[in-house]
Amino acid sequence: MSTPLLEIEDLALSFAGVRALDGVTFSIDEGELFAVIGPNGAGKSTLFNCISGIYRPGSGSIRFGGTEILGTAPHRIAKAGIARTFQNVDVFPAMTVRECLLLARHQHLRSGALAGMIRWGRSAREERAALRRVTEVADRLGLGDLLGREVGPLPHGVQKRVELARSLCMEPRLLLLDEPVAGMNHEETAEMAATLSEVNSDLGITMLLVEHDMSMVMGISDRVCVLDFGRRIALDTPAAVVRDAAVIDAYLGGAL
Numbered sequence: 001m002s003t004p005l006l007e008i009e010d011l012a013l014s015f016a017g018v019r020a021l022d023g024v025t026f027s028i029d030e031g032e033l034f035a036v037i038g039p040n041g042a043g044k045s046t047l048f049n050c051i052s053g054i055y056r057p058g059s060g061s062i063r064f065g066g067t068e069i070l071g072t073a074p075h076r077i078a079k080a081g082i083a084r085t086f087q088n089v090d091v092f093p094a095m096t097v098r099e100c101l102l103l104a105r106h107q108h109l110r111s112g113a114l115a116g117m118i119r120w121g122r123s124a125r126e127e128r129a130a131l132r133r134v135t136e137v138a139d140r141l142g143l144g145d146l147l148g149r150e151v152g153p154l155p156h157g158v159q160k161r162v163e164l165a166r167s168l169c170m171e172p173r174l175l176l177l178d179e180p181v182a183g184m185n186h187e188e189t190a191e192m193a194a195t196l197s198e199v200n201s202d203l204g205i206t207m208l209l210v211e212h213d214m215s216m217v218m219g220i221s222d223r224v225c226v227l228d229f230g231r232r233i234a235l236d237t238p239a240a241v242v243r244d245a246a247v248i249d250a251y252l253g254g255a256l
């Protein structure tokens with residue numbers, strides 16, 4: 001059997017006595033679309049912050065492609081191939097979509113925001129390659145016609161797409177998505193779900209998805225892990241998770 005792409009083992013982290021993560025264990029295979037669900041405060045975003053190196057867990061282990069990454073700086077983790085989007089939209093409002101995507105790509109290639117800014121004037125060939133990649137990603141996400149537009153005035157649902165595009169410009173092996181359809185209407189949600197499925201299957205990018213929209217999660221995920229008060233209470237296929245008594249009791253009873 002091949003090594004899982006991501007292995008989380010016995011992860012624990014407390015904030016001033018609150019156990020945000022309490023012995024969480026799971027692993028994700030290459031190519032999987034894996035979801036983490038659970039009530040507010042269950043520890044989902046904390047888990048993301050541990051994987052992307054923003055929080056340092058009190059104990060446990062996080063291996064990516066077989067290598068321990070716990071304690072590694074966030075920019076090194078990103079460079080190793082883990083990209084993420086944030087729960088709240090986090091884009092530069094005065095930049096155009098094109099600038100936003102180019103910046104993400106340069107930052108990633110040069111590692112570090114400052115390096116990206118300073119070496120802005122690089123070879124024409126590099127610039128053309130970057131632009132090609134950015135245009136490809138934008139087209140795939142239905143942003144091709146918006147490349148010249150400023151991000152700030154764009155609708156929320158489109159900004160969430162720009163965020164996704166930005167993380168894809170980093171050519172990640174693993175993409176962490178924290179509530180990619182939060183605040184979206186029904187139509188935008190359905191489009192985003194289809195896009196994520198496509199990116200997963202066509203580009204082969206492994207995904208770890210946190211989301212409260214249950215029909216979206218259950219529709220596109222291969223497996224679902226359920227957290228409650230920092231603990232894993234279920235890990236199974238969507239069909240099995242929706243029938244799980246502990247999950248219904250802790251979360252789905254209210255969410256469905």
Ligand SMILES: Nc1ncnc2c1ncn2[C@@H]1O[C@H](COP(=O)(O)OP(=O)(O)OP(=O)(O)O)[C@@H](O)[C@H]1O
Pocket residue numbers: 015018019020038039040041042043044045046047087
């Ligand atoms: N930086 C922090 N300082 C103190 N407590 C924190 C911090 N980050 C998270 N927590 C606490 O850890 C617990 C888990 O929070 P987390 O944000 O991971 O939940 P979540 O599952 O993402 O919830 P939501 O669905 O509302 O986004 C909560 O009790 C929260 O208050």
Ligand SMILES: [Mg+2]
Pocket residue numbers: 044045046087
């Ligand atoms: Mg959260």
